Amino acid sequence: MEVVKISNQAQMSELAQKALDAVRRKGAGLAEVYISNNKELTVEVRHGRVETLKLTEERGLGMRVLLGDRMGFAFTTDLTPGGVEEVAGRAYQNAAAATPDQYRTIPRPAERYPEVDVFDPAIRAATVEEKTALAMQMEQVARDYDPRIKIIESAVYQDGEAEVFLYNTHGMQLSYRSAACVLYLALVAGQEDDHQTGFAIDYVLRYKDLNPEKVGREAARKAVSMLGARPVSTMTVPVVLDPYVATSFLGLLAPSLSADAVQKNRSLLAERLGQAVAAAHVQIIDDGSLPGGIASAPFDGEGVPTRRTVLVDGGVLKAFLHNAYTAAREGVQSTGNGVRHSYKATPEVGHTNLFIAAGNTAPEAMIKDISRGLYITEVLGMHTANPISGDFSVGATGLLIENGQLTRPVRGVTLAGNIIDVLQKISGIGHDLTFYGSKGSPTLLVAALTVGGH
Numbered sequence: 001m002e003v004v005k006i007s008n009q010a011q012m013s014e015l016a017q018k019a020l021d022a023v024r025r026k027g028a029g030l031a032e033v034y035i036s037n038n039k040e041l042t043v044e045v046r047h048g049r050v051e052t053l054k055l056t057e058e059r060g061l062g063m064r065v066l067l068g069d070r071m072g073f074a075f076t077t078d079l080t081p082g083g084v085e086e087v088a089g090r091a092y093q094n095a096a097a098a099t100p101d102q103y104r105t106i107p108r109p110a111e112r113y114p115e116v117d118v119f120d121p122a123i124r125a126a127t128v129e130e131k132t133a134l135a136m137q138m139e140q141v142a143r144d145y146d147p148r149i150k151i152i153e154s155a156v157y158q159d160g161e162a163e164v165f166l167y168n169t170h171g172m173q174l175s176y177r178s179a180a181c182v183l184y185l186a187l188v189a190g191q192e193d194d195h196q197t198g199f200a201i202d203y204v205l206r207y208k209d210l211n212p213e214k215v216g217r218e219a220a221r222k223a224v225s226m227l228g229a230r231p232v233s234t235m236t237v238p239v240v241l242d243p244y245v246a247t248s249f250l251g252l253l254a255p256s257l258s259a260d261a262v263q264k265n266r267s268l269l270a271e272r273l274g275q276a277v278a279a280a281h282v283q284i285i286d287d288g289s290l291p292g293g294i295a296s297a298p299f300d301g302e303g304v305p306t307r308r309t310v311l312v313d314g315g316v317l318k319a320f321l322h323n324a325y326t327a328a329r330e331g332v333q334s335t336g337n338g339v340r341h342s343y344k345a346t347p348e349v350g351h352t353n354l355f356i357a358a359g360n361t362a363p364e365a366m367i368k369d370i371s372r373g374l375y376i377t378e379v380l381g382m383h384t385a386n387p388i389s390g391d392f393s394v395g396a397t398g399l400l401i402e403n404g405q406l407t408r409p410v411r412g413v414t415l416a417g418n419i420i421d422v423l424q425k426i427s428g429i430g431h432d433l434t435f436y437g438s439k440g441s442p443t444l445l446v447a448a449l450t451v452g453g454h
Contacts, residue, residue, distance in 0.1 A: 009165075009175060012035050012163075012165040012175070013165075013167070013173065015033075015035065015061065015079055015084055016033040016035065016061075016165060016167035016173075017167070018081060018084050018085070019031075019033045019061065019063055019084045019085075019087065019088045020033060020088075020167065020168070020169055022084065022085050022088035022089070023063075023065050023088045023091065023092050024169070026088075026089070026092045027067075028065050028066070028067055028092055028095070028169075029066070029067075029169070030065070030066040030106045030168070030169050030170070031063065031064065031065045031066065031088075031091070031106070031168065031169050032063065032064045032065075032106050032166070032167070032168040032169075032172075032302070032303075033061060033062075033063050033165075033166070033167045033168070034061070034062045034063070034064075034164070034165070034166050034301065034340065034343055035059075035060070035061045035062075035079075035164070035165040035166075035343065036058075036059065036060065036162060036163065036164050036165075036342065036343045037057070037058075037059040037162070037163040038057065038058050038059070038160065038161070038162045038163075039055070039056070039057045039160065039161045039162075040054075040055070040056050040057075040158070040159070040160040040161075041054070041055050041128070041131070041157075041158065041159050041160075042054045042055075042156065042157075042158045043128065043131055043132050043135055043156065043157045043158070044135070044154065044155065044156045045132065045135045045136050045139055045155050045156075045157075046139075046152055046155065047139075047152070048136055048139070048140070050132055053128070053132075058077075059077065059079065060075055060076060060077040060079075060342075060343040060344065061075060061076055061077075061079060061084065061087060061343055062074075062075040062340075062342075062343040062344060062345070062346070063075070063087055063088060063091040064091065064106065064346065065088075065091040065092050065094070065095040066095065066104060066105070066106055067092075067095045067096060067098075068100065069100035069101055069102050069104060070095045070096065070097075070098040070099070070100055070101075070104070071095055071098055071101070071104040072090075072091045072092060072093065072094030072095025072096065072097070072098050073091060073094060073346050074087050074088075074090035074091040074094055075087065075343050075344045103325055103328040103329045104325065104328075105324050105325065105328055106168050106169070106170065106302070106324075107168075107170070107172075107302050107303050107304050107324050107334070108170045108171075108172070109170060109171055109172040109173075109174075109303065110299075110303075110304065110305045112305065113174070113298040113299055113305045114288075114289035114298055114305060114306055114307070115298070116176075116289055116291070116293075116296045116297060116298055116306075117205075117291070118176070118177075118178040118179070118180075118205060118296050118297065119161075119176075119177045119178055119179050120179055120205055120206050120207055122206070122207040122208060123159050123161070123179045123180075123181050123207045124161065124179070126207055131157045131159070132157065134157050134183060134210060134212045135155050135156060135157040135183065135212070136155075137212040137213070137216070138155055138183055138185055138212035138213075138215050138216045139152055139155040139185070139216065140216070141212065141213050141215075141216025141217060141220075142155075142185060142187055142216040142217070142219055142220040143220075145216065145217055145220035145221065145224070146189065146220055146224045148189045148190060148191050148224055148227065149187055149188075149189050149220050149223065149224070150188055150189060150190040150195070151187060151188040151190075152185070152186075152187050153186040153187055153188060153197075154184065154185065154186040155184075155185050156182075156183070156184045156185075157181070157182075157183055158181065158182050158184070159179065159180065159181035159182070159207075160179065160180055160181075161177070161178070161179040162177070162178050162179070163175070163176075163177050164176055164177075164178075164297075166299070166301075166302070166303050168303065172303045174298070174299055174303055176297060176298050176299070178296075178297065179205070180203065180204065180205050180294055181203075181204060181205075181207055181210060182201065182202065182203040182204070183201070183202045183210055183211075183212055183215045184199070184200075184201045184202075184215075185199060185200050185201075185215050185216060185219040186198070186199040186219065187199070187219050187220065187223055188223060189220070189223035189224045189226075189227055190227075191227045191228075194227050194228060194229075196223050196224075196226035196227050196229065196409075196411075197222075197223055197226075198218075198219045198220060198221070198222035198223025198224070198226070199219050199222065200214075200215045200216075200218035200219040200222070201215070201436065202214065202215045203294060203435070203436065203437055205292055205294065222377065222378075225399070225409060226377075226397060226409045226411065227409070228408070228409055229397060229408075229409035229410055229411035229412075230408075230409075230410070230411065230412065231410065231411065231412035231413055231453045231454045232374075232400060232410050232413060232451065232453045232454075233453045233454060234450070234451065234452050234453045234454075235372075235450075235451050235453070236448055236449065236450045236451070237370075237372055237373040237374060237448065237449070237451060238370050238373035238374075238401075238427075238445060238446065238447055238448060238449075239373060239374050239375075239376060239415070239445075239446045239448075239449040239451070240363070240366055240367060240370070240373065240374070240375045240376065240401070240443060240444070240445050240446075241376050241441075241443065241444045241445075241446065242363075242375065242376065242377050242443055243430075243432060243433070243434035243436075243440070243441050243442055243443055244377070244378070244434070244436060245376045245377065245378065245379050246356065246441035246442070246443065246444045247434075247435075247436050247439050247440055247441045248379055248382045249382075249419060249422060249441075250284070250354065250355070250356060250439055250440075250441050251382070251439055252382060252385050252387060252390065252392060252419050253284075253387075253390070253419050253423075254351055254354055254387075254439070255267070255387040255388075256268045256269045256270075256387060256388075256390070257269065257284075257286070257311050257320055257321055257351065257354075258320065258321050258326075258337075258349040258350070258351075259320040259321060259322045259323075259326035259327070259329075259330065259349055260323075260326050260348065260349040261349075262320055263326060263329060263330075266388050267388070268387075268388060268389055268390040268419075268420065269317055269320075272317050273317050273318075273319075273320070274316065274317065274318075275316065275317055276315045276316050276317075276424070277312060277315065277316070277317045277420055277423060277424070278312055278315040278420075278423035278424055278426065279315050279423065279424055279425065279426040279427065280314055280315045281314070281315070281359065281426075281429060282312060282314075282315050282356065282423060282426055282429070283310065283312060283313050283314070283356070283357040284310075284311045284312035284354070284355070284356055284357070285308060285309065285310050285311065285354070285355055285357055286308075286309045286311060286321055286335070286337065286351050286352055286353065286354045287306075287307070287308040287309070287352065287353050287355075288300065288306025288307060288308075288336050288337070288352035288353065289305075289306045289307055289308060290308070290352075290353040293352070293353035293435075293438070294353065294435065294437055294438050295351075295352040295353045295437075295438035296352065296353060297352075299336070300323070300334075300336045300337060300338040300339065300340070300347065300352075301323075301338045301339055301340025301347035302323065302324055302334075302338040302340070302347040304323075304324060304334045304336045304338060305336055306336040306352060307335060307336050309321065309335045309336075309337075315423075315424075319335070321335050321337040321349055321350070321351060322334045322335045322337060322349065323337055323338030323339075323347050323348065323349045324338060324347070326349055336352075337349055337350060337351065337352065339351070339352070351438065351439070352438065353435070353438055353439075353440070354438065354439050354440075355433060355435065355439065355440040355441060356429070356433075356440070356441040356442065356444070357429075357433070357442075358429065358430065358431050358432070358433035358442045359428070359429025359430055359431060359442060360429075360431050361428050361429060361430055361431060361445075362430065362431060363430045363432060363443040366428045366430065366443065366445045367401055367404060367405075367406065368404040369404065370401045370404060371402070371403055371404070372400075372401065372402055372403075373400075373401040374396075374398050374399070374400060374401060374410060374413075374451055375398045375399045375400075375401055375406060376396050376397070376398040376415070377397060377398045377399065378396070378397045378398070379394040379395065379396050379415065380394060380395035380396070380397075381393075381394045381395055382394055385419075389418070390418045390419040390420055391417075391418050392415070392416065392417065392418070392419065393414060393415070393416040394414065394415055394416075395412075395413070395414055396410075396413050396414060396415045396451070397409070397410065397411045397413075398410050412453070412454070413451050413452055413453045414451070414452035415449060415450075415451060415452070416450065416452065417449060417450070422446055422449070425446045425447045425448060425449070426444050426445065426446055426447075427445050427446070427447040428443075428444070428445030429442055429443075429444060429445075430442035430443030430444070
């Protein structure tokens with residue numbers, strides 16, 4: 001089945017068939033070929049000049065071979081007939097030497113695949129000069145925002161294009177092409193001896209949707225708004241998490257939503273299926289077919305159709321994410337989450353477009369009802385949190401809320417706790433769902449968190 005017509009479809013099909021024929025001749029019954037071709041452009045500017053211009057391209061082939069219950073894998077960047085023959089031989093040998101595992105499988109083609117529009121030809125059509133101009137415009141908007149913008153740490157335009165081809169001995173013949181582009185800005189505002197950082201990012205599928213003015217203003221506003229920040233006394237108060245921070249907390253939870261982590265007893269959600277793990281109005285969804293989603297695709301890394309999976313509904317844990325292997329172990333269907341980041345890797349369980357569903361409350365309305373609290377705009381050290389236990393202790397910056405108003409900037413405080421406790425204390429969900437790459441969240445109001453200060 002051809003999902004998307006691609007210019008070199010015939011060439012890739014011929015390569016895949018040669019690899020499959022090679023292992024058939026050796027006696028393999030089941031095999032799979034995954035070919036990817038990725039291109040990436042990065043333009044970094046500083047002071048209105050190009051500082052870095054980099055164009056990279058990587059193409060390769062990964063092959064899985066199944067001999068009974070033994071699976072082997074090998075990859076190559078040599079796509080000549082000799083290279084394809086050699087990688088097929090290595091995959092076969094690796095399978096012969098592998099430990100038997102009855103749950104190893106290669107999926108069959110599906111009857112239908114979702115239609116997703118994830119390739120914008122305008123990204124390729126735009127010239128490097130036009131793309132550079134967007135980065136320069138973003139930088140200039142930030143500098144013009146306030147004279148206290150002192151340093152531009154990073155002003156970057158980046159885009160990427162990927163082609164994926166997947167063939168197997170069940171008759172699967174799939175392909176698609178995707179592209180995305182991003183603007184990123186990080187800067188420093190200064191006033192006397194006080195220096196504060198700000199950043200913003202715009203990650204989209206459509207070239208025309210890039211907004212350099214918005215990114216420039218947002219990064220500058222964040223930095224300037226934090227000038228004069230100082231700690232507060234330790235307090236337990238309502239805390240409002242802006243979408244970027246809320247998405248960071250979702251990232252802490254994400255590994256535990258994998259069935260692979262559950263089966264290896266490395267998930268804090270193990271044994272909690274059917275139980276309340278969040279407040280009653282919280283819904284967490286993974287959707288690989290989401291319109292406009294950065295991680296959307298017609299099929300996953302092993303040819304299973306992508307789909308929408310409701311993981312938490314009404315605060316109750318309803319499901320985990322599966323690839324074909326973890327699904328076979330549980331006796332269920334794959335959720336289309338066999339994520340493959342490269343031809344060099346086998347399909348592992350991973351999220352696609354993972355998000356907390358939007359509510360119907362304006363963020364301003366949340367703040368208006370708080371007599372004293374904290375609006376968190378950035379957390380530091382989330383990478384140190386423990387994804388298995390869900391425990392975290394992170395530095396935080398933000399704005400003090402007093403009598404329903406944002407008053408002064410706050411820094412030098414800590415947030416500590418457990419991600420499940422945070423989810424269960426969510427008392428408000430904004431209507432402003434915002435994605436940062438493949439994860440997203442609206443503004444969240446957490447009824448009470450302890451903020452460690454001086």
